[in-house]
Amino acid sequence: MVNHSSPVDFLLLGFSENPGLERILFVLVLISYLVTLVGNTLIILLSTLDPRLHSPMYFFLSNLSFLDLCFTTSCVPQMLFNLWGPNKTISFLGCSVQLFIFLFLGTTECVLLTVMAFDRYVAVCQPLHYATVIHPRLCRQLAAVAWVMGLVQSTVQTPPTLRLPFCPHRQIDDFVCEVPSLIQLACGDTSYSEIQLAVSSVIFLVMPLTLILISYGAIARAVLRINSATVWRKALGTCSSHLTVVTIFYSLVISVYLQPKNPYAQKRGKFFGLFYAVGTPSLNPLIYTLRNKEVKKAFRRLLGKDCGLQGELRESCLMCFH
Template structure:
């Protein structure tokens, strides 16, 4: 005869299994939780950085719109790049400021998914825009006679629109794939914002497919544009070295130097996180690198272009003169 308590034990076992694989409704961003004594100091620093980013990139957009000498493809791409930087940093930095202010890092499941999607989409757009800016310099220096025809306004608009929308469906699919994973155990994300590597660390079961998708998309949206940039600049440098005068070489290098510095800053820090998606290797170094390319690089970009570009400096001087005369 079967004991009477068998059925209740089976029900308890089922309840335990259901509890272990419960639906995650919110996450906790650890951020700077290991240094709580510096929260207010960091809030002030990041608030100043955010204001600098908004003002710097906003001014770049303004002067490329109002100054007649900057109405060419190079500065058209630069104005779009500055607008992108404002959007890119606004995905993460306001949330970081709120977490530092409230000293709480809770973020809902939907908000985390939304943040990851826009972070991925805007990051891919930045890679494509940097490649477009390199291609623009390649055509201007290597094929100057064909430049007005190849880089006409219609083509520039089409290229920029393609850069913005190319990653939309892909990253929607990637975000849905990641957030369809079962999450169990801890809900603490060891990062300043929702990102793929630390989030995969919380997932249950096999994440091999997800990691392969990360690698493939990194090749398509990060490595491929970077290879196009390298190819463009290899041709540019080869052409510049063949110029007859040192003056011509200096002028050609000066038009490319700002873009090259921005590329080095962005890719130098982003490549580590994009091409190392294994969640068990995500640590403090990766967090700091992601903080650099997600926050600090957008702050440096307008400074780099304004300090190293004579046309931008002159346009900025004229705009400031007009405002001071009001």
């Protein structure tokens, strides 16, 4: 995988021409990262500890939360280091690992969101057969397919990208090592990498998004056939969080990976890429917790159990004292 003719390290320019903006971004990125750690860890704990959340929806949601934790941890520490001081370097090995993880987890999230759309489709359109169709074994198989497809895509695309003939200046006009930025850094022929990027974008971006739209189209038709405001509210409550996450995620990914080749688009793409890497993992747990009554109730139950345990311990200590 390592390209011995490539430079020892790269320079992640980011917004180095504007140090004041970088200090502001440092604070925002740090806050977003802390929110990501706390929010996604909380969702994983609630989905694991609360028996009422042992359902397919929360199984997939805990997978998404674990994915977001790994995704941000692979890039945010390096990003914070580069934003804080004048040193913008990242080693070739570090860039390679970051690229591999980005492709791996980004592809996995595309497939996982499609699986979650299928889960919502069955929940709304076939509620009586939901437990039969979306059984635990199928959930594990679908989650495994998402992770394996992400691993295969990253294994296939990472080596050719790292073997590109990079320019001597080693300057990546971005915050992280991503395929579009590394293709821009190449001084030789990049046609193969561009074709590979286009094909993978169709397979792992366009096709999953198409399947998601088909699922929600079927949900909309099923709900519109029922003239009941109660059914509409339940369907909206079932799908709104996932639909919001899909809208934000795919809007940013398309802006990063399918942007036109001009300076304005590349400058704008840096902002979108930053928000994609840092913002979406912190927004996902907020969207699912603030808009989900079951998660709120599970959190209250968890706090209630903790408070009850503390009360029992306090009473025991008082009895021993007396």
